[in-house]
Amino acid sequence: MKNKVSSLISILLFVLIFFLFYKGLKNSNIYTPVTKIEKDIPFFETKIFDKNEDISSNEIFIDDNRFYLLNIWASWCVPCVDEHPFLLELTKQQNLNLIGLNYKDNDIKAEKFLNELGNPYSIILLDYDGTLAIEWGAYGVPETFLIKEKKIIKKIIGPINDDYLNEIKELIK
């Protein structure tokens, strides 16, 4: 008798634990390193892709009424291919400027990548050695920052997907 009761109790207990773990798994939170939300964008100077011109960050994020989306990408980055259609989709947004940051890439391969998949960016900045990405506090490629009034209001680690696309559209309404 005693045996039955204790077995029943322990089974119920474990079922409960299972259920709680299961629920915990559902709202699983993806680990993000401390993000620089609402932080000022870093000041930087770099070259423009395909042109031999220097540009500084002050010349890029001029208009405080517009949103800017800085996307770190590279032709060798496989997930970048996945997120590319979403970036192209975002070019339809009126009040959004897409800025590419070409990360540790080869110019010819990057050119080929854009020719094949399309170019969503209004301007592409170069980051041969990856120092710019460090200044932005990026963790890897791809990574995307949404900027308003020279402040980072949203940081996306990893490729943009449907959910992020909708989130961005909501944010820039």
Add this chain to the structure above:
Amino acid sequence: MASLIGFYSLIFGFCLSFFIIFFSIRNYKDSNNFDTKIISLTFLQLFFVIVSFFGLIFSFVTSDFSNETVFNHSHSTKPLFYKISGTWGNHEGSLLLWLLVLTLFIFLFLIRSKDQTKQYRVLTLLFQEIIIIGFFIFVIKTSSPFNYIFPVPDEGLGLNPILQDPALAIHPPILYLGYVGSSIIFSSTLSAVSLGYMSKGWASHIKQWILTSWIFLTLGILLGSIWAYYELGWGGFWFWDPVENVSLMPWLALTTLFHCVLVLEKKLILTSWVVVLSISTFALSMCGTFLVRSGILNSVHTFANDPERGLFILIFLFCLIFLSLFIFFFFHKPENKINYNFFLLSKETSILVNNWFMMYFLIVVLIGTIYPIFLEVISSQKISVGPPFYNKLIIPFLIPFLLAMALGPKLEWIKSKLENKIYLILFFVLSLFLSIFIIKILGTNFLFNTILITPAFYLFLITIRDFVSMKLKNLSQNIAHFGFSLLILSILFNNILSTETITNLKVGETFQAKNYKINFESIDQEERQNFQSFIAKFNIENSDGSIEILKPELRVYNQPNIITSEADIKTNLLRDKFITINVVQNQEYFNVRYQIKPLMIWIWLSVLLISLGGLTSLIKKKYEK
């Protein structure tokens, strides 16, 4: 190519499981002798897993980026050593390591259990194969390390730089030998329960497996802790981080299990303890894997954020738990209580008392680790449980625990009288005075500290006396308990006496602290294979005029781009001097953190001593045979 071989040998290994099960069941039913074909098959399975593992290592070494795992976790500029250790520095590879250890242990078990009965060996194999099949499916279906990507990328994404460290390169394999090694304890206990095979002989047979797991688990935790000390740059060695806790919980369960088996070996009691603890140890190891790998907890160990993987481990874990509960409740016959009386003053009573303390510690750690998760699920409230919680709940109970640890081994089995034991009281008085004396000198006049240090000293002195009196009868126990008292003492004095200075300095500046002066002399830049290193030079002038040069480092890794801070530590027997620097955003200042941590080396040495105790016991056992 290597990936392809690896993948197919994984499939072959998986298929072999069914052959093994088929032959085992046939052997179990039909013949009287153990079929040696089964051993050959288990060896073949082990061989396939080894081939698969080496296939993955080979892909890492040759930087074959057509392999998704290699692409995600390696980079061509990474040093060879870390290419190899990168093999298990990720979710897929580490699961392959799980599988390797699982198959290795069952093979070793079969060749080392020839004196046990056929039924028991076959049934243990069957239980182990259930676990092995589960992990094969897990690896192949949800986390195959051999996924192919096309087009082949030119370059990989790199291994997290904080994992590029010698201690951490060997930490996973050592820890896994302990963690996964507990699977064999789980399988053989279930098998022994089902067959009613529990006996004194079984206890001494299973003891060596418990010890093996325990030694590796202890060393694995030690390595992780050393790594956290010098790599994370906080200057502590234990943070009560959930990831640390999930390795501590199986350790607590395993330690308790070991003591229960000692009693079982002598007296054939506490069988229920042994069964429950064997199941708990493995369940806690699996639970740890679930917690750190599913993404429920966030840490460097969280490689997989794919809920499908978490769900698989969760379901599999609970299947195993329910299976073992079923076996426990339906097959286990507890020993007859009437037959056996516990006397207050006996070895088994003191072991039982300490078992309850250990269970208490285990439950505290368990609640501290999973309560925040449950709370978030139920009320979406986020809380974080930190050191104060554990300190408050654990430290007071350490006092009786240490006393029982000192006195317990002095008692006899069954029943003993306290004659000729005046020295026990003398030693207690001695350690009390010693503690009061030390606390007075240090000036941290806490009643609390005295009460805490006294039992630690007591255990320390009593174990030293045993070494001196050359009672080598219980050498292993003596070493381990001595190590434990040393650990507690080192931790206590470390906590009381640590000092720290945090300041922002730029090159050429000096900071004057109470007893020393920190001069920031220079900073140099060096190019290394896969990182850029900024080495600062500090000149510490102590009040006694001695000068020490410390060179902490900042590393900017190229792939992925991460800055890590490498501490510089000057160690001697009395204290560690620990310095780290960090960048301060957009300024020429550096954040400097200088710590003096007394007795650090003794913390590591005492843990080594504890595992040496286990090793002595294991060797002595073999020698006696």
